[in-house]
Amino acid sequence: MRSFLTILGIIVGIASIIATLAIGHGAEEKIKKEILASGDNYIFLHAGNWAQEGVIQNKKKRKVQALRTTDIRMFKNQCKEIKKISPFLFAQNIVSFETNNILTEIKGGNEEIFGIINRKLKKGSYFTKEQAKKGEKVVVLGNKAAKDLFRSLNPVGKIVRIKNIPFRVIGVLKNFKNFSGIHDPNLNIFIPFNSLKKYIIHKRNNKVYGIVISSKSSKGMTYLVRKLKKILRFSRQLKDDDPDDFMIYDQQSMLKAAHASSNVLNIFLLIIALISLIVGGIGVMNIMLVSVSERTKEIGIRMALGATKKVILSQFILEAIILCFIGGVLGIFVGVIIPFVTSFFTKWNVIIKPYFILFSFLTTTGVGLIFGFYPARKASKLNPVEALSEK
Numbered sequence: 505m506r507s508f509l510t511i512l513g514i515i516v517g518i519a520s521i522i523a524t525l526a527i528g529h530g531a532e533e534k535i536k537k538e539i540l541a542s543g544d545n546y547i548f549l550h551a552g553n554w555a556q557e558g559v560i561q562n563k564k565k566r567k568v569q570a571l572r573t574t575d576i577r578m579f580k581n582q583c584k585e586i587k588k589i590s591p592f593l594f595a596q597n598i599v600s601f602e603t604n605n606i607l608t609e610i611k612g613g614n615e616e617i618f619g620i621i622n623r624k625l626k627k628g629s630y631f632t633k634e635q636a637k638k639g640e641k642v643v644v645l646g647n648k649a650a651k652d653l654f655r656s657l658n659p660v661g662k663i664v665r666i667k668n669i670p671f672r673v674i675g676v677l678k679n680f681k682n683f684s685g686i687h688d689p690n691l692n693i694f695i696p697f698n699s700l701k702k703y704i705i706h707k708r709n710n711k712v713y714g715i716v717i718s719s720k721s722s723k724g725m726t727y728l729v730r731k732l733k734k735i736l737r738f739s740r741q742l743k744d745d746d747p748d749d750f751m752i753y754d755q756q757s758m759l760k761a762a763h764a765s766s767n768v769l770n771i772f773l774l775i776i777a778l779i780s781l782i783v784g785g786i787g788v789m790n791i792m793l794v795s796v797s798e799r800t801k802e803i804g805i806r807m808a809l810g811a812t813k814k815v816i817l818s819q820f821i822l823e824a825i826i827l828c829f830i831g832g833v834l835g836i837f838v839g840v841i842i843p844f845v846t847s848f849f850t851k852w853n854v855i856i857k858p859y860f861i862l863f864s865f866l867t868t869t870g871v872g873l874i875f876g877f878y879p880a881r882k883a884s885k886l887n888p889v890e891a892l893s894e895k
Contacts, residue, residue, distance in 0.1 A: 510791040511831030513784025514871065518835025518864050519842060520777035525860050526843040528773060530853035532766035536759060543621045545587070545722050547729060547754045549736075550714040553747060568749045569740050570711040579717070582735055585728040587720045588616040591697050591712040595704050599693060600665045601653040608649055609692045610666065612700030613716065618644075618677075620718045623694075628660040628675030631696050639698030644675040648690035669703050671695065725756050781867065784831065785875035792824050792879035800886065807888035817884040824876020825869060832868030836861060 551571045573591055580589060590613040598607050611617075614636045618625075631642050643664060650659045650673075659673045680689050701707045719728045729752055736750055796803070803816060843854035 513787045514831025515835040517781025517784045519839035522839025523842040524773040526854045526856045528770040529855040534853045535762045545719040547717040573710040588718045590614045590617040592714040612697040620716045624678040626676045626678040636696040641671045642674045643671040644694040646690040646692045647679040650676045785871040789875040796883045813884040817880045820880030820883045821876045825872030828868045828872035
């Protein structure tokens with residue numbers, strides 16, 4: 505019982521390490537999937553630079569220039585690396601079908617937007633280049649939007665109303681699984697960019713909220729982002745010391761940022777787990793010191809029969825390692841179970857890799873050596889005569 509209570513700290517420490525690594529890597533993989541699912545070599549540009557907000561500048565603050573449809577033509581002409589490009593606008597409004605109503609985001613783009621943001625079709629069709637150019641009153645529904653509005657009916661060909669304006673449903677998108685946050689993208693609907701401007705937000709200028717782009721290859725994304733940045737800075741006549749008045753997001757940068765953030769969090773949680781393991785190691789050292797004091801006569805007899813200091817040292821270090829090893833095995837068992845139990849109730853992703861187990865075994869061995877050395881050394885330094893005279 506005393507030995508079990510001693511190794512309990514080791515069990516908790518090892519279980520914490522494995523559970524932390526499994527949940528941390530699972531979270532990183534989930535974020536990675538969400539970023540990759542956001543589009544096909546996806547790049548997003550929008551006007552304004554929130555990173556510069558609050559930065560004190562001596563010179564007069566420049567007015568932020570909006571992105572325009574003319575920028576799209578400029579990018580097409582100068583960037584051969586672009587595969588697809590679309591303007592992007594959005595508005596929030598109520599969409600109705602008979603007595604059913606939903607409040608949702610209405611997103612506007614051209615015929616290429618679905619390929620850029622990787623939204624697959626379940627039934628019907630996307631809007632065509634001609635429909636996008638003319639600004640026809642057609643709509644493609646997200647999976648949940650279609651279910652909430654039409655229940656079991658086939659939405660294709662039906663009429664929905666936005667601001668009491670009739671729009672014909674031409675398609676329904678497949679369910680989009682890889683997303684986070686409280687807003688479900690399956691509730692979104694898509695209409696042509698010119699239709700959104702004309703009928704919903706009533707804008708007659710060529711300003712856009714953003715521009716979405718997909719590059720021809722993932723390897724060329726970094727080069728394309730640099731090129732887009734240079735083109736925008738030149739067209740906006742920004743000087744070398746002027747900050748960007750726009751922002752560019754791309755998948756590669758987001759993946760790197762997510763990986764870096766995940767590493768920092770994993771290291772922080774791992775340090776906490778190691779602290780609990782150190783506490784368990786101190787418990788092992790304590791029980792070994794008690795064991796040495798209780799077994800003084802045994803040590804004296806062994807020395808009298810010819811056991812060397814090295815033999816005594818090895819005996820007690822081995823005992824400490826065995827205690828830690830047993831705690832480590834139990835800790836690994838508990839550490840593997842905890843993430844899957846957590847995943848069952850929370851639906852979090854968990855990933856357990858073989859090196860987690862190897863790292864745990866090496867750690868328990870290290871703890872046994874470090875915290876078992878002092879008691880073992882104390883035992884090996886005992887004088888045989890004094891040890892035999894102990895009552």
